[in-house]
Amino acid sequence: MVFLRTTETNGACFIRTDQLDGETDWKLRLAVPATQKLDSNEELFSMDATVYAEKPQKDIHNFIGNFAKHDTETEESLGVENTVWAGTVVASGRLLGLVVYTGAETRSVMNNAAPRSKIGLLDLEINNLTKLLFLAVLGLTLVMMCLKGFGGPWYRYFFRFLLLFSYIIPISICLLSFLETFSFVILELAFVKLSFVSVNKHTLAITNRLVASPKCWFKKTPN
Structure with a gap:
């Protein structure tokens, strides 16, 4: 999911990824500046913008994307700090985002390997x-x-x-x-x-x- 807006005034929030990668420390995520500056969440539905996301992959530490707002001709690059993967927990505030990967395309499902039988x-x-x-x-x-x-x-x-x-x-x-x-x-x-x-x-x-x-x-x- 691409992180668009949050209730925090600084446009940042923390998430827990212990269920995804086993790390207990909180990760910092930043909202897209163009959408965080909006006065209300309803303005997102009337915005003329496009989000480009890379093809699904297993790497949870990298992301390449692009956010383009056509009415003002602004374009911003997206990284892993602008994403919230499935299986993570929001630790501070509330957020609003755009879902780009679902089902088998999510990082959590792609990293689930089939169990192997143990042989002595x-x-x-x-x-x-x-x-x-x-x-x-x-x-x-x-x-x-x-x-x-x-x-x-x-x-x-x-x-x-x-x-x-x-x-x-x-x-x-x-x-x-x-x-x-x-x-x-x-x-x-x-x-x-x-x-x-x-x-x-x-x-x-x-x-x-x-x-x-x-x-x-x-x-x-x-x-």
């Missing part, structure tokens, strides 16, 4: 080793087919050799990753169970002390 180093090494072994199996199969020849139903022999050499890829490689994940889950569950038992024993000890505490005797008063 062991899984990556196992995948690379499996690929190398598969290439070795495929190479041995081609060598055996070249020695036998491609006459007749060669595709049957190709799959036979491929099935024969497939035992080069041990199933233990796949089981290793599964056992690693399974053992981690078991250890986590055991730790949670031990913590729960220790809490229960502590609670039981407190309860036993309360039960074993001496009783209070009340003295009977005469009527």
Whole structure:
């Protein structure tokens, strides 16, 4: 949004951008001088002016634009200090602006990256080793087919050799990753169970002390 007017007399206001870039300090934004000098907000609707804005991009620290007022033939350049991005919060005063980017064109949406799945180093090494072994199996199969020849139903022999050499890829490689994940889950569950038992024993000890505490005797008063 291009910052046109504000309720502050100096034509400036502060915004918070912590939800956009994570910075907690306030940013200074300046209204366009030609529109800030107007007597009321209603004069904006009768103004003959044009705003030029650059194409949407991810960079939230740069902006190139232009504001042209045709009746007085005044032209002013616009920078990032004259903009208020979506996702920011106005910290001082109130402002009025012209929306130039909406939906998927806003900086906040364009900077949202798709979440990536995390893969451990062991899984990556196992995948690379499996690929190398598969290439070795495929190479041995081609060598055996070249020695036998491609006459007749060669595709049957190709799959036979491929099935024969497939035992080069041990199933233990796949089981290793599964056992690693399974053992981690078991250890986590055991730790949670031990913590729960220790809490229960502590609670039981407190309860036993309360039960074993001496009783209070009340003295009977005469009527």
